Amino acid sequence: MDAVLELTHVTRTYRHGPHAVHALRDLDARLYAHSLTAVTGPSGSGKSTLLQCAAGLDRPTSGTVRLAGREISAMGERELTRLRRARIGFVFQSFNLLPTLTAQENVLLPLRLDGRRRDPVRARRMLARVGLDGRADARPGELSGGQQQRVAIARALITEPDVVFADEPTGALDQDTAAGVLELLREAVGEHGATVVVVTHDPAVAARADRVLRLADGRIAHDTVGVPA
Numbered sequence: 001m002d003a004v005l006e007l008t009h010v011t012r013t014y015r016h017g018p019h020a021v022h023a024l025r026d027l028d029a030r031l032y033a034h035s036l037t038a039v040t041g042p043s044g045s046g047k048s049t050l051l052q053c054a055a056g057l058d059r060p061t062s063g064t065v066r067l068a069g070r071e072i073s074a075m076g077e078r079e080l081t082r083l084r085r086a087r088i089g090f091v092f093q094s095f096n097l098l099p100t101l102t103a104q105e106n107v108l109l110p111l112r113l114d115g116r117r118r119d120p121v122r123a124r125r126m127l128a129r130v131g132l133d134g135r136a137d138a139r140p141g142e143l144s145g146g147q148q149q150r151v152a153i154a155r156a157l158i159t160e161p162d163v164v165f166a167d168e169p170t171g172a173l174d175q176d177t178a179a180g181v182l183e184l185l186r187e188a189v190g191e192h193g194a195t196v197v198v199v200t201h202d203p204a205v206a207a208r209a210d211r212v213l214r215l216a217d218g219r220i221a222h223d224t225v226g227v228p229a
């Protein structure tokens with residue numbers, strides 16, 4: 001099986017004057033479709049940097065990142081933006097919804113940015129799938145944290161992306177709400193065969209992953225194939 005996401009000898013070094021911070025050190029990873037991978041590890045171990053490089057939001061200092069067979073680490077900004085919009089979904093701890101738009105408008109945003117038809121029926125179907133039928137016209141400020149994260153997941157999945165990156169998606173949620181959010185990400189794996197990558201400190205998320213990459217000091221310290229409960 002071909003990897004959907006392939007990181008080869010990825011190094012990311014930040015320079016602070018004479019000092020260098022090695023956020024990722026010669027890291028190799030291959031991630032496949034139909035899988036949810038949790039990236040864990042202590043603070044400062046490189047989790048966010050890995051996600052940023054894998055998503056083409058940051059560039060490795062050396063090494064290559066391939067997404068769906070294309071080398072994104074060598075792409076120009078424009079091509080990269082287009083690829084991100086078409087093939088990648090993002091979910092963040094802070095939800096990142098636009099406060100002036102309704103839930104439905106937020107969900108339709110990636111289609112709008114990608115120049116695709118904004119189909120309100122499809123948006124409502126996505127919102128229903130995340131348990132928010134009836135709240136399509138609510139603005140983020142009128143929704144709870146868990147509901148906002150559900151909108152963010154509907155927004156991430158509306159383009160049926162190959163890869164979904166989630167950075168601490170349950171970090172701001174209580175345990176039960178977090179479990180529901182994780183279930184939705186698992187459904188993206190089950191229904192679309194997506195490759196889902198979740199950066200998390202939450203052991204409950206890691207326990208529900210197909211695979212756990214534990215980072216330490218910019219390297220993969222453990223690569224564990226899990227059996228989701």
Ligand SMILES: Nc1ncnc2c1ncn2[C@@H]1O[C@H](COP(=O)(O)OP(=O)(O)OP(=O)(O)O)[C@@H](O)[C@H]1O
Binds near residue numbers: 047
């Ligand atoms: N933009 C930046 N400029 C300079 N150094 C950075 C930058 N981003 C990250 N670093 C450094 O790179 C290392 C890895 O950071 P990273 O944010 O990837 O870790 P993390 O595992 O996601 O941490 P946390 O769990 O606290 O979010 C850290 O030492 C951090 O200080």
